[in-house]
């Protein structure tokens with residue numbers, strides 16, 4: 001498909017809860033290959049924006065991806081367009097192995113019984129995801145025994161095997177060690193090479209080393225947008241966010 005079909009185009013997005021406007025006319029344009037970070041103080045509307053894009057909350061305005069208008073579609077139909085997200089708490093099947101988690105996410109169509117059998121051919125997409133998330137050597141470990149950071153990588157892997165073209169990640173490095181953060185930065189770069197990626201983030205240090213562009217939200221509006229350096233130098237950003 002033409003390149004711009006993989007752009008995320010949010011126009012005049014508005015989300016209100018009982019008269020309180022959480023997202024107040026946001027415009028956002030993210031291209032594939034762009035590692036876009038969405039930052040802003042608590043309550044800025046970051047999660048609500050991602051909720052609106054993925055169909056979890058009703059919104060007005062326009063959200064276009066893959067040649068489709070997303071607003072007004074139910075969650076499962078948005079997911080079917082190749083749009084996936086993670087939440088702050090990783091949601092993996094704790095009692096299944098890394099491989100089984102990826103296999104189930106891939107929805108290979110095989111009955112669960114055969115997925116759980118040990119000796120079988122591993123689909124190519126699953127092998128590829130294992131490699132991308134760096135968990136090849138832990139493929140037979142139960143997901144519940146993985147360290148926090150690795151669970152987050154597994155969750156990203158589960159989106160990769162679903163061939164997600166637009167990936168929205170909610171604070172993927174929250175609670176990670178320095179080493180895990182560094183590894184996650186590398187992973188995000190691999191992931192965004194041929195996907196459109198939006199990352200909600202609080203950690204300014206992580207941002208500095210990995211973001212290619214940043215959108216700062218404040219009180220439901222776009223306060224600033226640009227490279228990390230541009231956004232950091234913006235007095236409006238310093239006033240409401242960096243000063244904290």
Ligand code: ADP
Pocket residue numbers: 017020022040041042043044045046047048049
């Ligand atoms: P962020 O992710 O930037 O911290 P959120 O998107 O979670 O901000 O929240 C934005 C604002 O919307 C906050 O003031 C929050 O209290 C409010 N909000 C979020 N979800 C709901 C909801 N379901 N009902 C009412 N208010 C909500």
